[in-house]
Structures are given as structure tokens and as C-alpha cells.
Amino acid sequence: MSTVELDQVSRWFGNVVAVNDVTMRLGPGVTGLLGPNGAGKSTLINMMAGFLAPSAGSVTLDGRPLHRDPDIYRVLGLVPEREEMYDAVTGWDFVLANAKLHKLRDPEGAARRAIATVDMAAAEDRDIRGYSKGMKQRIKMATAIVHDPEVLLLDEPFNGMDPRQRLHLMQVLHDLGDQGRTILFSSHILEEVEQIAGRIEVVVAGRHAASGDFREIRRLMTQRPHQYTLRSTDDRALAAAVIAEPGTSAVELVAEPGGGTSVQVQATDFSAFVHALPRLAAQHGIRLLEVRPADESLESVFSYLVAR
Known part of the structure; x- marks a missing residue:
């Protein structure tokens, strides 16, 4: 050995x-x-x-x-x-x-x-x-x-x-x-x-x-802050609903280059956010069009570990 x-x-x-x-x-x-x-x-x-x-x-x-x-x-x-x-x-x-x-x-x-x-x-x-x-x-x-x-x-x-x-x-x-x-x-x-x-x-x-x-x-x-890009039928209402969640640390409504908007979200509690998002959309009558992780590359994940 x-x-x-x-x-x-x-x-x-x-x-x-x-x-x-x-x-x-x-x-x-x-x-x-x-x-x-x-x-x-x-x-x-x-x-x-x-x-x-x-x-x-x-x-x-x-x-x-x-x-x-x-x-x-x-x-x-x-x-x-x-x-x-x-x-x-x-x-x-x-x-x-x-x-x-x-x-x-x-x-x-x-x-x-x-x-x-x-x-x-x-x-x-x-x-x-x-x-x-x-x-x-x-x-x-x-x-x-x-x-x-x-x-x-x-x-x-x-x-x-x-x-x-x-x-x-x-x-x-x-x-x-x-x-x-x-x-x-x-x-x-x-x-x-x-x-x-x-x-x-x-x-x-x-x-x-x-x-x-x-x-x-x-x-x-999974404990690191996760960033998501969201698009929906009512981005402004979705941003207001998401920011009230305890697992969310930051929300920004962003104008897209080709027109329209998207919601940029930073979630500190990955599990809580992914469970809360469909519930919030249903409660407010919002249809989710896109939910895309913005920073799921290995480089971003591991860089977070280095910075801890």
C-alpha cells in the first residue's frame, strides 16, 4: 500500500x-x-x-x-x-x-x-x-x-x-x-x-x-450562488415575485438587444429556488418561456470553490 x-x-x-x-x-x-x-x-x-x-x-x-x-x-x-x-x-x-x-x-x-x-x-x-x-x-x-x-x-x-x-x-x-x-x-x-x-x-x-x-x-x-436567465409572458411581474423569495439574493430586469426583456436572478439556495419558481409562476398566472442557467460551466463552478 x-x-x-x-x-x-x-x-x-x-x-x-x-x-x-x-x-x-x-x-x-x-x-x-x-x-x-x-x-x-x-x-x-x-x-x-x-x-x-x-x-x-x-x-x-x-x-x-x-x-x-x-x-x-x-x-x-x-x-x-x-x-x-x-x-x-x-x-x-x-x-x-x-x-x-x-x-x-x-x-x-x-x-x-x-x-x-x-x-x-x-x-x-x-x-x-x-x-x-x-x-x-x-x-x-x-x-x-x-x-x-x-x-x-x-x-x-x-x-x-x-x-x-x-x-x-x-x-x-x-x-x-x-x-x-x-x-x-x-x-x-x-x-x-x-x-x-x-x-x-x-x-x-x-x-x-x-x-x-x-x-x-x-x-x-450546490451551495454556491446560482445565476439564471428567465423569460416569461410578464417579466416585470415575475421579477417582483421572485425577489420576495428568501433564497433569492438579486434580481435584475434586463432589456434584450433584439427587443423584449429578461430577468436575471441570483439564487443563494439552489434547491429552494428551483422548487419555488414554477409555484410562483402558477400563482401569478405567468407562463415561463425560458429558464436558463447563466453560469453552469465548470470554470464558474470551480472558480467559486477557489474563492471560498
Whole structure:
């Protein structure tokens, strides 16, 4: 059972700060690294994999610095986001070559087991150049687990997979986590992470924004102020009705560029607002024409967590 620790880690490239003062501890089980694109997830994973040295702070595996220590790859497996593979070889040859590089006692047996685990036996004799995106992701996964590592790092591993492939890989990660492996996988999709991760670490703009299980992260997200754009048959009456609700903090009647109006609402209590809105419309004889969240992007959600 291995532990990866990041202690006040920063990484910059020239004047660009990619990771800023992140402290994190990853133990046995499945941990999700969640954040929007460009949040610094890949940079963090590259430091945990020993490819990048932190500009400040330390990244260790069981107390041992990771950077430029090739021996760590005996106990660490990696699925990078970028696809730089030997397309002219078969899936079998690619996984077998990795097994031989690890000097395993039975490389053929290890390759066979890894390929079966990711459900790629039917395509193992085909050249990788003919694989779909999802198949390439799975064969990369096979190379990462062929030596039975204690630590597994996966950067956006579900990209390009169809629903069946995704469910299968999720079950594989579940099983490996239950065996006591330390697994970290990154994603920008909360629903993807919460299905398999016992713990979630949220990063935004290189900063560690939040930490906890998916219920805690969901709670933090739903508690933030939510903004909505409303259009109705009587926007002025709707604005007057909505502002009287306790879960509403601000209401503005806005003139639309093409004519007409809309109501901009900021709600501090998400649950109370979504239940009150149809009731208010019915009470005042107003027909709702549009209810649109104005700030539901991951960037806005996570930026709120950073600002807390």
C-alpha cells in the first residue's frame, strides 16, 4: 500500500504558473483529480510520474522523491493523455514489449492477463494505427498495468470510449482500488469521477480548490450562488415575485438587444429556488418561456470553490 504526497508543490514555465502551492496526499483506493481543462491536472500527474521536477515543494512516493528515479516505474503505471504510440505494431506486441522492459519473469503471461483485463483480446493482433480512440486508451491501460503496479496514474482515461468500454474500465479501476492500489485519475466531468472515486481532489487554475468525497463536493457546488436567465409572458411581474423569495439574493430586469426583456436572478439556495419558481409562476398566472442557467460551466463552478 503506497502513498503519494505533494507538499506545497508549485510548477512554473517561464512566467506561467501551472501549479500553485498544492498540498495533497493520495493513499490506497481510487482518487479523482477533477478540474476544467487547463487547470493543471496534467502537470500534477507529470510531476507524480517523475517526468517533471517541482519548481518548489516536494513530490514523493512513500517518502521517496519521484523526479528522475527510474526505479519508481517498478511500482508505478501511467496512462498519459497524449497519444504517442508505436502505431505500426500490434496491440499484443506493444503490451508485450512493455512487459519485457519491466523484465517480468513471464512477460507473455503478464501481457495476456493485462490485455484480457481491458477487454482487448479480440483486437490484440491488429495494428494500433487501426484502433479507435477508445481502443487506444484501453491498450495504453494494458501497458500501464502489465507489471501489476502499486500506484496507477491516469490522465483523462475515459476520453473516446463508448458507454460499454467506459463502464468496463470503471469496474477495472474499482477492482484495483479494492485490492489496495493507489489510483489517481483525472477528469473534467464530475459525474464521471463520482461513479468510481472514493475521494475527489479539485484543482482550478493550478490551485487546490477543494477535497472530499463526491457528496461533499456536490454540496459545495450546490451551495454556491446560482445565476439564471428567465423569460416569461410578464417579466416585470415575475421579477417582483421572485425577489420576495428568501433564497433569492438579486434580481435584475434586463432589456434584450433584439427587443423584449429578461430577468436575471441570483439564487443563494439552489434547491429552494428551483422548487419555488414554477409555484410562483402558477400563482401569478405567468407562463415561463425560458429558464436558463447563466453560469453552469465548470470554470464558474470551480472558480467559486477557489474563492471560498
